[in-house]
Amino acid sequence: MHPEVLIIGGGVIGLSIARELHKQGVRRITLLEKKACGQEASWAAAGMLSPQVEADEPGAFFDLCCTSRDFYPAFADELLEETGINVELDRTGTLYLAFNDKDVSEINRRFEWQENTGLAIEVISANEIRHREPSISQDVRKALFFQNDWQIENRKLTSALKRYAEINGVDIRENTQVERLVVENGRVVGAKTPESTITADLIVAATGAWTSLIKLGDVDMPLEVEPVRGQIIAFRSMHTLITHVICSSFGYLVPRLDGRLLAGSTTENVNFDKSVTETASVSLRKMACKLVPSIDDMEIADQWAGLRPFAADGLPVLGSVGGVEGLFIATAHYRNGILLAPLTAKLTADKLVNGTDSHYFARFRADRFYPRSVGIGS
Numbered sequence: 402m403h404p405e406v407l408i409i410g411g412g413v414i415g416l417s418i419a420r421e422l423h424k425q426g427v428r429r430i431t432l433l434e435k436k437a438c439g440q441e442a443s444w445a446a447a448g449m450l451s452p453q454v455e456a457d458e459p460g461a462f463f464d465l466c467c468t469s470r471d472f473y474p475a476f477a478d479e480l481l482e483e484t485g486i487n488v489e490l491d492r493t494g495t496l497y498l499a500f501n502d503k504d505v506s507e508i509n510r511r512f513e514w515q516e517n518t519g520l521a522i523e524v525i526s527a528n529e530i531r532h533r534e535p536s537i538s539q540d541v542r543k544a545l546f547f548q549n550d551w552q553i554e555n556r557k558l559t560s561a562l563k564r565y566a567e568i569n570g571v572d573i574r575e576n577t578q579v580e581r582l583v584v585e586n587g588r589v590v591g592a593k594t595p596e597s598t599i600t601a602d603l604i605v606a607a608t609g610a611w612t613s614l615i616k617l618g619d620v621d622m623p624l625e626v627e628p629v630r631g632q633i634i635a636f637r638s639m640h641t642l643i644t645h646v647i648c649s650s651f652g653y654l655v656p657r658l659d660g661r662l663l664a665g666s667t668t669e670n671v672n673f674d675k676s677v678t679e680t681a682s683v684s685l686r687k688m689a690c691k692l693v694p695s696i697d698d699m700e701i702a703d704q705w706a707g708l709r710p711f712a713a714d715g716l717p718v719l720g721s722v723g724g725v726e727g728l729f730i731a732t733a734h735y736r737n738g739i740l741l742a743p744l745t746a747k748l749t750a751d752k753l754v755n756g757t758d759s760h761y762f763a764r765f766r767a768d769r770f771y772p773r774s775v776g777i778g779s
């Protein structure tokens with residue numbers, strides 16, 4: 402008999418885990434969401450699936466990102482079949498532009514180590530860039546083309562995942578905030594909300610930037626996850642200005658099928674403040690015009706902010722915490738939670754359903770910052 406699982410958090414991570422648990426045969430799944438599913442970081446994201454363009458070095462995190470990216474074609478196809486929702490996986494690829502000497506040497510460095518891994522990466526001359534993307538600035542000196550760094554419509558992705566959960570009998574309870582996890586004899590046995598305590602065999606905290614606010618028994622969660630605000634502006638274009646995702650050392654552009662052109666993003670430590678600011682809209686517009694000068698004529702149609710979940714080393718947290726049994730944490734995906742959702746879900750469900758450990762749990766364990774046990778009581 403499969404365990405009864407309680408998932409806290411209805412972002413891309415919690416919803417993906419719910420789907421994967423269901424696919425692996427778990428039938429008693431409850432998901433608690435303090436507001437509405439898919440309205441926080443997972444809504445605010447740019448939807449880039451770009452491990453190669455974002456990675457600074459090879460290693461476990463790069464491997465995690467690339468493996469998750471490789472899940473996406475099947476993930477998108479399956480979701481379409483399961484829910485009727487097209488999550489708009491766009492496989493045009495990503496260009497990384499160099500404007501100055503520093504960018505050129507970064508491009509050369511990245512080309513060298515990534516080419517050695519056998520991944521698709523191509524150096525593009527200034528002339529060739531303008532052939533592929535005629536609107537791009539004449540100031541670009543060189544670029545890298547990442548054929549396998551893609552993008553997805555992240556809002557449609559969370560809608561599809563929620564739809565999957567609804568169709569398949571996951572008990573989704575929105576407007577239900579967990580304040581405390583109930584711990585008895587070193588094991589988590591339930592989650593306390595203002596109305597009641599909900600019990601389960603296993604609990605998954607997929608609570609993004611809010612993870613550290615939940616009490617673990619009588620003590621604070623022994624894990625510091627901080628919110629890092631990111632703002633994006635969107636232009637609306639009647640004609641196609643660019644077809645690739647365009648990245649640079651100072652920002653990125655993401656063209657969407659519905660005609661929006663996203664320009665992101667900021668990285669701000671402002672606690673849980675999700676306001677949008679004039680300063681951000683001015684600097685993001687300037688950045689966008691530097692990449693594609695004709696954007697100068699365009700109006701900003703929308704602007705939003707979200708809170709990325711950030712742990713001290715910028716890497717995800719996957720696994721148990723504080724020596725407490727029955728609790729699995731899946732958070733701190735920081736800039737890559739959309740990208741990492743399918744693999745996070747698979748690793749989590751494999752562990753909860755079959756007890757399968759992954760080498761990633763050792764690398765990304767919660768207590769890499771703390772002693773292994775913190776003496777948690779009920």
Ligand code: FAD
Nearest residue numbers: 410412414435441443447448449579609631737738739740
């Ligand atoms: P969230 O989506 O924030 O979901 C957590 C959920 O938990 C929330 O719905 C919240 O209400 C709920 N919750 C929290 N506490 C409780 C509680 N106590 N009780 C009940 N519910 C609770 N990633 C990429 O891969 N590609 C990108 O291009 C990209 N671009 C980004 C751009 C911006 C501007 C931002 C802000 C982020 C971007 N990200 C990107 C990062 C990505 O959005 C996040 O890493 C990802 O969404 C995290 O997912 P999550 O489910 O952990 O968090």
Ligand code: GLY
Nearest residue numbers: 631665666736737
């Ligand atoms: N990964 C894009 C961002 O966090 O803005």
